[in-house]
Amino acid sequence: MYEYKCDAPLSRDIRTKEDVRLVLDLATIRESELNPLTQCLYPIGDHKIDNLILLEVDKHIWEALNEGDTVSFRGSKHDDAVLCTKNRTYEIKEAEISNSWLLVPNLKLNEAACVKEITDRTIERRNIREIFSSYYEVKETKPNLANLSTLLAPSSFNGLEYESGIDQETLYTWERLQNELQASDYELRQALEDFLIADIDGYLRLVSLDIETRGLNLMLGYFGEQSWELDEVDKESTHECLKELIHEPVFNAIFGRYTGPSTRMKADGSPLYKYDEKKCCAMMAKILLAASPITEYREFMDTWQNGTPEKMQPREEYLCGLAFVTYNASKIQKEVVSCPETDLSNNIHDRLNELFQIKAKWTPEEITPYIIRFTSGKMNANALLTKYARCSTKNGIKYYGSRHGK
16 A cells, blocks of 8 residues: 655654554545555655656667666757667657656565565555656657768868867867767767778877878889789788888778778788778779869770779779769760769758759669668668659669659
């Protein structure tokens, strides 16, 4: 049996057995129908506990808590708070409760309240820790990473000669990014992979395009001089040759982006590495497109081939997310047109509108690199296109265009 006394101070007006029996009589309840333990609930008085909130969680948050993972609220003081597990982000909304909920520590329930050894009625006091009239509900959402490049850009690494001019307030550690960006650790790391980031003295530094381009060209130049195969790249030898030209943390960042582990090893058993042909060729194409955003197809392909190492073969598919190939009817020629994915809007509706203004029809292979960042476990690229675009078929080839287009 529970009884809530709403106006009782801490030191007086404690319920007695007679008070309880009187209440039972007024309610026409037989005392024999109840267990012999009565728990009287009392508010804490004027002392208000305001450091507790009631939060509804889904199975993923519940599992994270049970496994001892970190669950945290993130965002700057100007943002609406979000809740993050190690790999998911949730928006939080306050919702009202129609009936107030009481938080009562040590309250005995069910069998714990049925004490068979006690035959006479027993009165026990229970203090109400908090009364809730609202709670917070969560809904999984996309991370808010729109400001990531804005935060990192002021401290970009442009060479050792410019380091003295870097404002220390613009430097970001991993912990500072965690606190200010509304994303889980996994989602934040995934977003950082879109950029070339070097860890310099504990700070995450965006490497400028000029430094990245220069560093990769030096590495590929040395690779060509050694006449290595793509999968027998010696990292130590490359660094030793270029250490006076490329700052070591930057070298490690560039090497890590453009190579992967090889199945081959050196004679002493240490690992060799393999250049990623697609990434290297895409970077060379990016340089060409920056200099000439629209180029005749054959001219572009020849220049592209001449600018990459002999052991690499540029392919049109490597342009996905950087440029597209189209036919210019007025010039009667195929052209390569620059269209960097990073320059488009961060909103799926606006991005698709921009893409369909650039080109009315896209094949699934062409458009997927431009929308892949908006996919999730429940919504893959095909589902996004089905929802937001219009499908058509011509000569057996599927195309996607604007829902409102012809």
